[in-house]
Amino acid sequence: MRQKHWCGMTAKTGTVLAGVFTIVATDMYLIFEQEPLRSSNCTEVNQWNKSVIILIRQSIICWSLNIALFLSCITIIISCLLIYSVYAQMCRGLVIYTIWIFFYETVNIVLQILTNNDTSTGEVRVMRWFGLVSRIFMHCFWMFFVTTYAHIIYKSKAQGNIIFYNRRISAGGREFPRRKSKIINFSRHYNE
Numbered sequence: 001m002r003q004k005h006w007c008g009m010t011a012k013t014g015t016v017l018a019g020v021f022t023i024v025a026t027d028m029y030l031i032f033e034q035e036p037l038r039s040s041n042c043t044e045v046n047q048w049n050k051s052v053i054i055l056i057r058q059s060i061i062c063w064s065l066n067i068a069l070f071l072s073c074i075t076i077i078i079s080c081l082l083i084y085s086v087y088a089q090m091c092r093g094l095v096i097y098t099i100w101i102f103f104y105e106t107v108n109i110v111l112q113i114l115t116n117n118d119t120s121t122g123e124v125r126v127m128r129w130f131g132l133v134s135r136i137f138m139h140c141f142w143m144f145f146v147t148t149y150a151h152i153i154y155k156s157k158a159q160g161n162i163i164f165y166n167r168r169i170s171a172g173g174r175e176f177p178r179r180k181s182k183i184i185n186f187s188r189h190y191n192e
Contacts, residue, residue, distance in 0.1 A: 011152055012086060014145025015094065019082040021142055022101070025135050026072045026079070036117055037065040037094060057114060064111050066117060075104050085135075086149065091157065094150040105136050 004010070009017070060067070080102045085093025112132050116125050 009145070011145050011149035014142065015086050015149040016083055018142030018146050019079045019086070019097075019186075021138060022079040022082075022170050023076055025138070026075050029131070029135070030069065030072050032131065033068060033128070034065070036112070036124065037068055060111070064115050067107070068111060071104055073106055075100065082146070089153050089156075091109050091153045094146050094153070098146055098150070099144070101139050105139060108132060 007014075078097055081093045082097040085091075085097075109132065112128060116128070
């Protein structure tokens with residue numbers, strides 16, 4: 001069976017490249033976003049005069065670098081799991097990656113909204129949003145390959161189980177006489 005190609009790649013190649021892209025993009029995110037996430041001022045948090053929503057927002061802003069670092073480490077681990085899942089043809093790793101990337105980007109959007117304060121210059125805010133939006137679009141592009149390859153693995157595993165199940169039933173305890181091939185019988189007619 002000939003494999004389908006999208007953008008010059010098979011689903012398997014695109015899935016491996018999705019994992020590599022996520023590792024590289026996560027490293028770049030940590031490098032470029034370190035300063036804006038670290039620059040939040042947490043010394044003047046007054047717990048008594050503010051509402052609960054403002055306190056939650058302030059604590060997320062104060063812990064934004066730690067949150068981003070923790071999520072990025074988990075993302076790199078899950079991307080390595082994705083690459084291993086392609087090698088081992090495990091559908092579960094691909095599904096975990098798909099769910100995690102959706103969660104990871106949602107949290108990054110929330111962090112971006114909360115840490116975009118008025119103290120940073122307009123160019124920095126525009127560059128941060130451009131980086132986030134372009135990374136999200138690229139994740140959507142690579143998700144097509146990941147979900148397609150997960151579907152291919154799922155279908156092949158289901159067919160493999162059906163074939164194995166039929167063989168196990170037909171390999172019962174009694175012996176069946178061997179049939180001779182029709183080609184052998186056909187060749188005997190010409191020899192006689």
